[in-house]
Every structure is written in structure tokens, then in C-alpha cells.
Amino acid sequence: GAVVSQHPSWVICKSGTSVKIECRSLDFQATTMFWYRQFPKQSLMLMATSNEGSKATYEQGVEKDKFLINHASLTLSTLTVTSAHPEDSSFYICSASLREGGDDEQYFGPGTRLTVT
Amino acid sequence: RKEVEQDPGPFNVPEGATVAFNCTYSNSASQSFFWYRQDCRKEPKLLMSVYSSGNEDGRFTAQLNRASQYISLLIRDSKLSDSATYLCVVGNNDMRFGAGTRLTVKP
Numbered sequence: 429g430a431v432v433s434q435h436p437s438w439v440i441c442k443s444g445t446s447v448k449i450e451c452r453s454l455d456f457q458a459t460t461m462f463w464y465r466q467f468p469k470q471s472l473m474l475m476a477t478s479n480e481g482s483k484a485t486y487e488q489g490v491e492k493d494k495f496l497i498n499h500a501s502l503t504l505s506t507l508t509v510t511s512a513h514p515e516d517s518s519f520y521i522c523s524a525s526l527r528e529g530g531d532d533e534q535y536f537g538p539g540t541r542l543t544v545t
Numbered sequence: 546r547k548e549v550e551q552d553p554g555p556f557n558v559p560e561g562a563t564v565a566f567n568c569t570y571s572n573s574a575s576q577s578f579f580w581y582r583q584d585c586r587k588e589p590k591l592l593m594s595v596y597s598s599g600n601e602d603g604r605f606t607a608q609l610n611r612a613s614q615y616i617s618l619l620i621r622d623s624k625l626s627d628s629a630t631y632l633c634v635v636g637n638n639d640m641r642f643g644a645g646t647r648l649t650v651k652p
Contacts, residue, residue, distance in 0.1 A: 462640070464642075470644070471632060471642050471643065471644040471645045472589065472632070472642045473642075474640070474641075474642070519586070521588050521589075533579065533591055533594065534591075534640060536588040536589055536590070537588060538587075538588050539587070539588050
């Protein structure tokens with residue numbers, strides 16, 4: 429099956445710093461990538477959808493200037509949490525879809541656990 | 546109304562029991578339906594797609610009812626290893642996740 433990796437898997441940072449999370453599709457080209465966050469004991473919340481070479485589409489309530497998404501190639505998308513605060517501490521998961529739009533099976537990365545102190 | 550709704554549970558069942566989850570969706574134009582399984586602190590993994598004609602994979606059976614806008618997942622002969630959160634996912638150019646139903650299978 430298709431493999432998606434994320435890096436780092438776990439990061440602790442101080443309040444006010446920025447953190448970049450990478451999401452890579454290892455053995456396929458992902459037309460569309462998605463970024464989710466998940467709080468403890470809650471479901472995934474879609475943050476944004478990105479298609480290679482175009483600007484990400486953010487969900488309502490997600491600050492695009494705070495969560496910068498870059499999808500520069502068909503195998504790499506990055507999420508940068510700028511000026512992180514403790515309330516940004518969460519589990520961030522990316523997924524990739526073969527089909528544009530993403531209404532096809534999604535392949536998930538292992539997630540990145542962010543803790544902001 | 547949420548786009549995708551699930552009973553959060555928890556469902557606590559003994560080994561060997563049959564358990565069923567339902568999931569309702571609000572967008573009648575939805576085209577794709579899936580059940581994902583998520584273990585604690587891990588990423589979701591696809592359990593099965595849900596087809597209009599219904600589909601079965603071993604102990605798992607998924608069904609779609611377009612008229613009533615719900616999908617279901619039936620697990621027969623529950624195993625301890627089935628303990629997880631089951632996420633209903635509905636797609637129409639994007640994917641919407643339900644809140645998940647927590648299942649605990651006890652010996």
C-alpha cells in the first residue's frame with residue numbers, strides 16, 4: 429500500500445517559536461494532501477486541503493497566517509505552525525490522496541505530536 | 546447539524562459478541578464512504594470502503610443506505626484486538642470525519 433511519512437514524529441518547542449512539519453508520500457504522487465489536527469479523545473479536524481502548486485484551502489476557523497501550508501511538489505507538503513502557543517499543542521496528521529479533490533481513500537502519515545511549553 | 550454524526554459510545558462488549566455502528570451524513574450528494582479504525586494515539590487506518598451494494602470482509606460488514614443517508618458497520622465474533630475507535634468518513638470532493646465510536650471488547 430501507499431506510504432506516507434511525517435517528520436518529526438514528536439516535537440517540543442517554546443511558546444513564540446515556529447515549527448515545521450513535513451509530510452511526504454514515499455511511493456506515489458499525491459495530487460492532494462490534507463492536514464488534520466486531533467485533540468485527545470476527539471476526532472480528526474480537517475485544517476486545510478492543498479493541491480500541488482496551488483494555495484491551500486483552509487477550513488473555516490483555521491488561521492491561514494498561523495498555519496502555513498506549502499505543497500511544493502507531488503510528494504511533499506509542509507505545515508508550519510508560526511508563533512506557536514500552548515493551545516496549539518495537538519496531534520497533527522497529514523494524509524494524501526491519489527485523486528484530486530480527495531474523495532478517494534486517504535493514506536495517513538503517522539502523525540506529529542506537538543507540545544508547546 | 547453536523548455533516549457526519551456517530552454515536553461516540555463507548556460500546557463495551559464481551560468477546561464473541563456482534564456489534565453494529567451507524568453513521569448518518571447530511572450531504573445527499575456524498576459519493577464516497579469509508580470506515581477507518583484508529584487505535585489510541587495512532588493514525589487512522591482504512592478498515593473498508595462502503596459500496597452501494599454493501600460489502601463484507603471477514604467478520605466485518607459495511608452497508609450504505611442512501612435513502613436514509615446512513616452507513617453501518619457490523620462486527621461479528623468480536624475479538625479483543627477489535628478494541629479501537631471506528632471513524633465514519635464521507636466524501637464528496639473532500640472527506641468529512643465523524644467523531645468516532647469507541648469500542649472496547651472485554652474478555
